[in-house]
Amino acid sequence: MLRFHDPTLGLGLDLGRMGLTDADLNDPALDRAVAEMSALEAGSIANPDEGRQVGHYWLRAPALAPQEAAEAIRASWEALDTLSATLGGRFDTALLVGIGGSALGPMFLADALGVGPGGLALRVLDNTDPDGFDRALAGVDLGRALTLVFSKSGGTQETRNGMLEVAAAYRRAGLSFADHAVALTCAGSALDREAAAAGWLARLPMWDWVGGRTSVTSLVGLLPLALLDQDWRAFLDGAAGMDAATRGREGNPALGLALAWHRAAEGQARRAMVVLPYKDRLVLFSRYLQQLVMESIGKERDLAGRVVHQGLTVYGNKGSTDQHAYIQQLREGPDDCFATFIAVLEDRQGPSLEVSPGATAGDYLLGFLLGTRNALTEAGRRSLTITLDRVGPRQLGALIALFERAVGLYASLVGVNAYHQPGVEAGKKAAGVALRLQAALLAGEAEVVGDDAELIVAHLRANGRWSR
């Protein structure tokens, strides 16, 4: 369980520097975690607060899913093939409008894999920043741009605002938005109905049994991959292969990973996970993991309703670059984190220059990883190492599936519901309060008192909408 390597998946894991003992490996809590995961895969209501099944493992193994879900998954793959065949060479750019689970996976995959020979360039509009929309649309030929709107409900306000801004840009260019638009949403959602009524190019399915942060092996990830001309079936295969390797009690790398996190966190949130891929292509992986891990584990209450304030902080960018930023603190500062090194074995397509006798730039890259790993070990700091043969769709599928499973197992170890996000709603509701305050201020029905009102008025004034 401390070391794993699967040559078919092109992925290895080494937990030898996480300080685990034999007693750790025999902890009966691990048996419970595996049993709970097994029940989840069999269709239990693993998200009790929302009364939902948790089906992301089915997405790459529909044979294991309940019949209705299995049929829906297979139909979604067919719809993807149909859409791809329809598009032909009509578009050169895809504009993805989505946020959180509808953007982080596609952004990570697109940056890691790049655009294939017949693929579209991908731009992501993942916020409600007006200037950000302008930047994303700058230089895009909208006549050759396909817009993808990803939203389960259609009610996510950032996504709705982005869609409205993009639709207005098509109108200004004298183009029909509907002729360039694809919706990915739950059947019957507000977005689905709107897209049906306006006659969008296509409507594709999301399901309520797939959470946003574990949706990358649904069409949320597969559609962007297909448009990038990357092998989405290999991505699914990689995930399926890792799923198969992470079901049992013995030799399960995800169970080892969850255990290592748990001991590092001392059952609470004692240490953060610093993600250090030594590969430029993987720089967005930490952002992907921030959502997957922190939104799953960061919970006020455990499943029994007790206040526990659980969490597992994730940050990081890439090595060796980050060695010149904060490795100083990782080595000398508080012992409050563990490093997750990721090594990629293949340096590049083709041979490399020797930058010093017998050594390439890639040898230095690995040398810095090993050097930093040893420097941390000498300072008594924990680290683990993941090895990928190369950055391909199969390896990324396996990598993501490894972390999805580890997060689920870890949630069992600390006893929280990994599949809801009750704390997110509060901010959304409070935003509505702020917008109502703005309306009242504009109508002269509220005084400019308090830091919220002051900032609202400063913002209105800066945009020429407050003259008092």
Add this chain to the structure above:
Amino acid sequence: MLRFHDPTLGLGLDLGRMGLTDADLNDPALDRAVAEMSALEAGSIANPDEGRQVGHYWLRAPALAPQEAAEAIRASWEALDTLSATLGGRFDTALLVGIGGSALGPMFLADALGVGPGGLALRVLDNTDPDGFDRALAGVDLGRALTLVFSKSGGTQETRNGMLEVAAAYRRAGLSFADHAVALTCAGSALDREAAAAGWLARLPMWDWVGGRTSVTSLVGLLPLALLDQDWRAFLDGAAGMDAATRGREGNPALGLALAWHRAAEGQARRAMVVLPYKDRLVLFSRYLQQLVMESIGKERDLAGRVVHQGLTVYGNKGSTDQHAYIQQLREGPDDCFATFIAVLEDRQGPSLEVSPGATAGDYLLGFLLGTRNALTEAGRRSLTITLDRVGPRQLGALIALFERAVGLYASLVGVNAYHQPGVEAGKKAAGVALRLQAALLAGEAEVVGDDAELIVAHLRANGRWSR
């Protein structure tokens, strides 16, 4: 000290939600910190381990610098003007080869400000990743590309490898690298001598009294700004203005910021700084701050030599996007961080669409900031808010100078040397050990034993350089 606003700089700071008391504001440690900062600016050896002066404040106020430094700074500005005038329209792209302090500032500024009307596109090679080099060079017309090599000593291996790879690419294209290359380095360094011998286009100065992580107001930041056709003098003016506002004991926003961090950290490293700019252009600010803050504060020993393991962790990306990622944990998880909200008042050039009655996408952006801020306050979590009129060179100069000063003052409060990085050397040395192990393995003089050797051999094999 809890609230600051300077309309000339276009920057405000509000610490009202950091839980500071009157007793905090009267802490005599603040007087000491201001006095130490004053001595630093007057030229004391503020970096005792390395026996160096700390001169980054002089970079924007040479009148306050020792005569030799003042002359060197003014001469560097003249050299920048001369170089800019020389380049004419010869180039369309700048390739910046540098890492850490030589890359994070330029990357942040370039992403935040974009390319001005007559500016060059900027690509940064900030690692020793062979595939990363290939990606950075893809599609670049090297005949129209200017390469900038930033290294104080010329000995930073990542930068040296990048330079060698880029030079080889020019050679393969039948071009003279020297005719396209500018060195920014200390006079007499290995890089300086090499550039002089080969007749590079220009050699520009760095100085040992400016640390990498505080070098962005030297030519490290100014040269990229000039090439981007951004107003580097306004950037300096903004920093100078903030310096003037942060010298005193009263009403000093940097002192307030340092104090707020110190109370949040409870004198140790109790809470992390989560950086949440609600503006797409500022997404790289957290990466810039990671180096500035963590490399400065993350120290094993204090100035008296006692083991303290100080640190101040920084992470974050942008709002409201991150609300869909980890705000769940910030609100419900462990009380181990405080949020640094950044609001930008100007939404975009020109008016905005109403996405709902009376409200623009920018109103929602601010609404989400206010909503999340209130949700955190309700959960008893700390936050502070920085307001920028707009994202311009002056505002960014002021913003960076605010944090530079706050980091220096904070270091006084916790008693560490903010200007060295002893822990970074260990990783570099250990990398040399790894490269020597590789040479021994290749020569058959070492056994493949241990996790280092196994990974080295796997890497060599994946790149066709291990046949046993």
